[in-house]
Amino acid sequence: MKARVTVTLKNGVLDPQGKAIEGALRSLGVEGVDSVRQGKMFEVELATSDPERAKTLLKEACERLLANTVVENYSIELL
Amino acid sequence: MKARVTVTLKNGVLDPQGKAIEGALRSLGVEGVDSVRQGKMFEVELATSDPERAKTLLKEACERLLANTVVENYSIELL
Amino acid sequence: MAPNEPEMTPELVAEHGLKPDEYSRILKLIGREPTITELGIFSAMWNEHCSYKSSRLHLRKLPTKAPWVIQGPGENAGVIDIGDGQACVFKMESHNHPSFIEPYQGAATGVGGILRDVFTMGARPVACLNLLRFGAPEHPKTRHLVSGVVAGIGGYGNSFGVPTVGGSVNFHTRYDGNILVNAMAVGIAKTDEIFYATATGIGRPIVYLGSKTGRDGIHGATMASASFEANAEEKRPTVQVGDPFSEKLLLEACLEIMANGCVIAIQDMGAAGLTSSAVEMGAKGGLGIELDLDKVPCRETGMSAYEMMLSESQERMLMVLRPEKEQEAEAIFKKWGLDFAIIGKTTDTKRFVIKHQGLVKADLPIMELGDEAPLYDRPHVPTPPKPVIDAASLTPPATTRDALLQLIGSPDLCSKRWVWEQYDHLILGNTVQRPGGDSAVIRIGEGPKGLAMTTDVTQRYCEADPVQGGRQAVAEAWRNITASGATPLALTDNLNFGNPERPEIMGQLVGCLKGIGEAATALDFPIVSGNVSLYNETQGRGILPTPSIGGVGLIDDVKKSVGVAFRGEGRALILVGQTQGWLGQSMYLREICGREEGAPPPVDLAAERRNGDAVRKLILSGHVESCHDLSDGGLLIALAEMAMAGGVGAHLDAAPAGVPAHGLWFGEDQARYILACVEGAAGDVLKALDAAGVPARRIGVTGGDALKVDIDASISVSELSKAHEGWLPGFMAASAKT
């Protein structure tokens, strides 16, 4: 089965990338974007078809590798 | 209003980061992940509350800046 | 005082890292209970990191003066005169605990912080170095930490645009839970345009510059001084995220307003951010400071006074500007896209007053915040001396060849190319001696002058005998600079130790400082800046005592500098210095015999001085083509490094009578160098050394594609390289964490 994991910076953690993008959009004349925060997204293919096992597995992958939980949050979506 | 933009590598474009993550998960003993592809995600706050205008705006942002359409696809989700 | 203040409980006080007697001191000092903001301010100012309360007493004894020292310890960085109206500004600093928790960002912000220290003084950074200590390779976290720390150092320095030209990497199980990330930055300024933190003038505006303030690293400085428990990862303190792009803009903007004469005083916001920078500016100038926090540019809404005062958001500065130049300065900052806000003023009250939303959140005596910080003469016991190990008592290796291959491919002696290739060491186009040799040499501007730089410490010597270890760390840095042809001028130190409340650890600190001081005095190599990192212990076990030394030297003409590589065949090899075959605490003993034992090699400072001065003179007179000092691993390791760097082998004479072969090849006697010179110069070189009273002898000649030692050892240079270059990439390839 497939899943999507998104990893985002915790609130309050500096996001220099988002800040740079906001500035660039403004100077390109793309108006009306108030704020941008950049995160990572992983499209994952899993061997299992059991949603519970999939979730446990992905949680482990996030905790151990995909996210640094000191500064990042993650969320898991089964597709 | 809020929106989420995801930018992913086109099919067929090599994703060394995804490959590295697959390898790392295996070496950490996280079994059962067949493949990983890494993309970017942007959480965007918009001034407008009109979904049509929001979409047009985000499309413009993607075409002009957020995605490099030579190698990347993008998708827009209003939240 | 402000309403809604939490009650001061012993728990709250303890959470702020303050001991009960320290809290009593606060009560006595201000005559009432502190507000929460004030408690935060005290905790930041009085922790180990800012107040040096355990080390101050002993640091005072270090030699810090020389005719060429413009500014010793006490400012953001040390400053030395390098002639022609130029000054060299440099310092080293640790980011150990943050790097353990978040290796990439921890190391990156460490580099950002030390760069800021240097350009705050008006210097343009020209080089970075680092000294890294990781846990045992087998430890499950080591790979991940190496990968993240190295990427973080590179990520920040490469983007900021300064070459990272040198460093040192070792592994040992005693760093398993407490890695060391010490970063050094070196800059160049004009001697008459150095900037200091001392505020002058009353009623002058205090200006905030740079990035916005967020809730980053609140209590970071306190964390950096607290011991690690096994659950450190669960505590998840906020780690700062670095923004090298903003820092590069901050650099350019700061140097521009300095050049335009806008600045009276400047202080970067490092550990304990706004608190320590503002207090320092006021206290140094004997002035009061009043801040209105409503004016502070914030990245997040609803930040309290407490949070703003303790935030460690990066890439920020505090300044006192010339009032008539304020608009000019503001325009420059706006041009670079940086925040600029007047957040307060200097006063004549000598008080530190913090206002927020119309309320006074803190009102403290400014001088006492620094001056009255606790000062401890902690009990210390000396490390008991270790027995001297006689080389003859150790079994020789099965073959010299296998011992050499094993040593040259061991984690501590292997090539660190995998590390320094991730650092842009060539940007700015001035790197004359690149990483991989003894010290890096960079040209200053268009030359011909250059700076030589190195970072060193041999922690296993410090553990076995702190005094000799302290001496050796300084001597090795001095030697590395000498080996490039430069004259060592001054050093910065970063004292990484365990818990100073343990008398044996305090004994290590005191012993190392004694040794450092003796060597610095004997070698005319004063200490001009430094940093202390204590409480590096996990579950009661401290790190190896690691007083890192960062040395800087000067060479009049970079074209005269030499590297370690053999430059061709038929070069005479001359060993400088006395060889007894000292194997106690050697790499040979540890890696080949599996023992970490004995007394470390003694450091004869007079011999260091004599031998080094003679070697330098020969290099500068053009008699010497390549030079390498002898350190970890001894003679054969150094020869192998010279052969690999040059792609040329050597034929070495057999050991002389009286020294066991393994002692000769792998002993770590100090004050030694190998020189390579063209055949025609060898006689003159030996004569000059003899005249200077320096023991030296010819030990072989370069040539062929192998290192030929004695009957058992002929090792091709390519085989050596394979072992030397192979270990680290092989170790790291076993992981692929991004």
Added chain:
Amino acid sequence: MRAAVLLFPGLNRENDAMRALQQAGGVKPTLVWHSDHDLPKGTDLVVVPGGFSYGDYLRCGAIAGRANIMNAVRAHAERGGLVLGICNGFQILCESGLLPGVLMRNSNLRFICRMQHLRVERNDTPFTNAYAKGQIIEVCVAHGEGNYTAAADTLARLEGEGRVAFRYSDSAGSIGGDANCNGSMNDIAGIYSERFNVLGMMPHPENLIETIMGGTDGRGLFESLAAATAKAA
């Protein structure tokens, strides 16, 4: 030759480029600030130097590639003016559409700074006339994202039109394997525009113009430019 060096915030090799232009090309270039709209009058050559424009935070060169001044650079190139993009400059030229393709993360996922041999694919361009065709030169690389990637048809066209300027090679001139430091398709280290007046390259010739700094193989590029513009003038 009149040369302009563009300065975007976050670039950091502008002085290296200026020094090379001066020492090897014999010209004193003008520094042009990113928010300017025009190039200095009579500009023959625009150099986009290396660094981390806007922190390279979105994609390398993406934000700079869309800056105003790039319109002027585009117009300059359309008139046949010379444009040289080095490292981040190459990335900026790709992002701005002046050159095809993109530079992706190095295949080993690490930043890499080291000496690197290149094969000069042709010497009949304004950028390489001082080199011999097929000459192996040694310069350095210093980048995290230099892995040249393009669609198959783009690549075929580049090859068909002889628009590969430099390829990564070993000291003997062999292509492929470990000599390719970043995984670039077809070992591409630099490419030309259709009319051969725009060159983008990842390696840094500007850091190898003096013996004391490890070699002079980078000089040829700047000498070529000086010769080409002298001829044109």
